Amino acid sequence: MSASPAQYLDPKVLARLEGLALRARSVVEGYVAGIHRSPFHGFSIEFAEHREYAPGDDLRYLDWKVLARSDRYCLKQFEEETNLVCNLLLDTSESMSYRSEGAAMSKLEYAKCAAASLAYLILHQQDSVGMVTFDREIRALVRPSGNPSHLKDILQVMERSAGERKTATGTIFHELAERFKKRGIAIIFSDLLDDVDALLAGLKHFRHRRHEVVLMHVLDPAEIDFPFDKLTLFRGLEGLPELLTEPRALRKAYLEEMQKFIHRLKWGCRQQRIDYVLVRTDRSLEIVLSSYLASRK
Amino acid sequence: MTCVVPALRVGTRYPEPRTSNAMPSLPLAFGFASLPMFGWLAAAAAPWLIHLFSRRKYRETAWAAMDFLMAAVKRRTRRIQIEHWLLLLLRTASIVAIVLAVAEPFFEHPCPVLRPGGRTHRVLVIDGSYSMAFKTGDRSRFQQAKQWAARIVEKSSPGDGFTLIEMADPPRAIVGTPAFEAASIRQEIENLEILHTSADLAATLAEVRKVIDTARRESPRLVRHEVYFVGDLQRGTWLPSMSDAARADFRKRAAELAEIADLEVIDLGVIDLGQGAAENLAVTSLAMHDPLVLAGRSVEIEAAVRDFGHTARPHQPVDLLVDEHPAARQYVDVPAGGTVSVRFNYRFETPGDHAVEARSLGDGLDVDNHRYLAVTARPAMRVLCIDGRPSGDPRRTTVYNLANALAASGSREERSPAEIETATESAIQERDLGAYDCVALCNVAQFTASEARLLDGYLGRGGSLVFFLGDQVRGDRYNAELTGQGSTPAILPGRLKEIVEKPRGSLDPLGYRHPIVQEFRGQEKSGLLTSPVTKYFKVELATDLPSAKRGEGRIAAQVVLAMHNGDPLVVAATVRRGRVVLVTTSADTSWAAMPLWPSYLPLVEEILAWSTGGQATVGNVEVGEPLQASLRAVAGVASVAIERPDGRRRWAPLESHGDYSSWSYDDTYHSGVYTVHCDLPGAAKRLFAVNLRTAESDLSPITKQELQEDVWPGISFGYETTSPGDGIAPSNSVGHSSRIQIGLLYGVVGLLFLESLLAWQFGYQKT
Known part of the structure; x- marks a missing residue:
């Protein structure tokens, strides 16, 4: 099965994203000079700061002017501009396959489109992008690369991903935080229907490793609004039991539970300076992405 | 279905008029008028069946956020169950309430307020006597009574039956069998006309009883009967003077009526207090x-x-x-x-x-x-004298003295001479007797059947006959043709018997009671009592005759003048619309010397005046009495047209009696002048005057206390009235048949509203 770019890359979406470069808000470790700031200071044209001279420092960077004026030994330091390394984390668990009647596509399909669009954008701005698909374990991992042909590999991985199993985001995030040696951006596409505490702990691990994290919380409109009005048999995904109930009587309680869940996620993300983006699958993808990218400028 | 529940004592609706013993503490019975409607109680299972059925019909969907759903269920399971049960109970209760309402529940209790159900037969008795025409402002009592009755109909429940009686003399059952269409009964009430009669309460009660018996027989589903008397409670109607026996019988009938029906008196008379209600x-x-x-x-x-x-x-x-x-x-x-x-x-x-x-x-x-x-x-008084023994010498005729005496009579005041014609017996058949004001039959030997019919027809038209007897008279033939034994009704006021000769003693005026001899009171010198009578026919008065006892003769005979031994000498009688005077002796001097006596002329004058006086009153009757007259029979004329005082025209058929025809019209319940038109050639219109019996003009009403103590003592009845200025405001005495139904239907509305509200509150309604 060959991946077709057109399957996940909507020209209209890409056109809308043109010019909206994914600029790393915090410092990332790049390995090719680019438009993003690097934590490694060195030779560059953009001055960063002075520091006291220490024995062994390269005297080429000694600021003679300061020495002449103040008789102090200061070294000039410059910021190094480097390429962005972005890892796209795609939840491919069974719950992501849910699609209500009011949505144009399932959560997984929506997340794939969003991930593909961002991958295209990142590669287009000469940065590196990688891809991880996971459920209760890592199913596929594409290492970051800035090669334009790398997009094809990413699309192929997404093509092979079908929501079938349970998810365990907390464990996965811990594992990935350890795997990503180079600091960069981790963009997570998931419905996050998992243990919130474990999930937040995993995200915290990312932050501990100095990764910038963007949490794309993908939810179906039915999961947010719960519009059912007739007696309904709900068949639980990911091995959860069935439930025959009168949804009108439960709507209020369900919405309260859902709002509480979203609120906990938002609160946890805010504490760890993680971007939280609630994505409804009935909303236009181009608007969702462009709005978020514009907010990062 | 009727179930008896423990006795319940309640207050009375009319504490003042009800006597204390009129409100016994009876068991409160509860029942339903339409038991088949209970079949619909099965519909109460519908909400439960729908609930169970709906549990088998559901949609399926995969669901990712199952944890939240499970958490919601866990929080609300018990509450959801309670809400379900509550809604099901409300829906079931709504259906049960609807079924109970259409089953027409009712209470049986002496208090009218708590008798709200069952199919009810309401007898509307509206006083139609002319006192109800009394106006207060621009409305008469009769109009108010009709509005009351219409309001009673309006406030009644569907399925109730109505009968309508107009209380008059005699009472009229306008709607005698229960009518169930409110619109038609309202139309009948609207069409009701006041009658210019008095009102007969006893006869009205009998009519009410008859109507209720008919309703019980023909409409058994009418389980209750209510009688509404709407009127002015006039004293003359409600408390008439009557014998003790008649009053006891009246109260007994009223008590019997009260046992099978609820009596309700709606008094319109008191509204005029302070406005001179009794002034008239x-x-x-x-x-x-x-x-x-x-x-x-x-x-x-x-x-x-x-x-x-x-x-x-x-x-x-x-x-x-x-x-x-x-x-x-x-x-x-x-x-x-x-x-x-x-x-x-x-x-x-x-x-x-x-x-x-x-x-x-x-x-x-x-x-x-x-x-x-x-x-x-x-134009003048015309008298025909039939001579039974004509003669070439007028002085020797039987009628000579009589004709002379009649010619001197006429109008009492102006002494205008009467037009006297003398003829033989054949004139009875040859001449139109209707052209004469009086026909004197003197010493006529006998009458044929056809002559008797002609004389009867003449009397039927208000004619006047004066019989003088004599030696030619055959008593057996008189009795055969003129006393009702033959085909002709009785004409003579008595049966002729043997001839009595040489009676002794003077004449007896019998206290001068009769108008004919009243003028002689105190005029003993006129010689009336000393008039010599040598022969006369002994007469057996019509009141003693078998035919009169059977009520066939319709003769009210009265002896005017008697012999000393009590035998009648002059007998006067009203026969049909005419008058007859029988003088048992002769008109000439053969049997009596009366014609020679000075009292003869005034006696003849008085006989003529009295006998023709009936013609003046023949066209004057009281309300309710029939208008009657006879006409000369003419081929092709079948009816007469009667123009009533209200301008409406009616027709009365002519009944043929051989040589003459008669008509009768009995719808004379309105006073005024009735004009009768006949198509006979040359016949002029005839006028009849119908007048009130003015006892009804006494408007003084009875009081509530009199109604309670004197009219219907010990009888349970309701009493209602309205205060001055209130106009028509029937209280809650009517319409209670639907009170429970209305309450239940309001309950249904309330339950449905509550169900909708709770369903919305519980989240079972679409948002």
């Missing part, structure tokens, strides 16, 4: 002073005006109208509760029938301010 003025009589009216001669007309209240009426105008044109006006002072007479002199210029009306000034009750008199003005 009426013209109580109108009569000619002289029974014979001749054209061109002045006559005296006398009217009586009576005040029925407690206020004197000075300078009260009284108008005389002749043929609807004002003829004279006089002013009288009417004392409180008194009567005054008013006399008018009037001259009828043209012969024929004339309508005379006496009219007093209008008051609240206008109908009795008028009184009418139909007067026939004759």
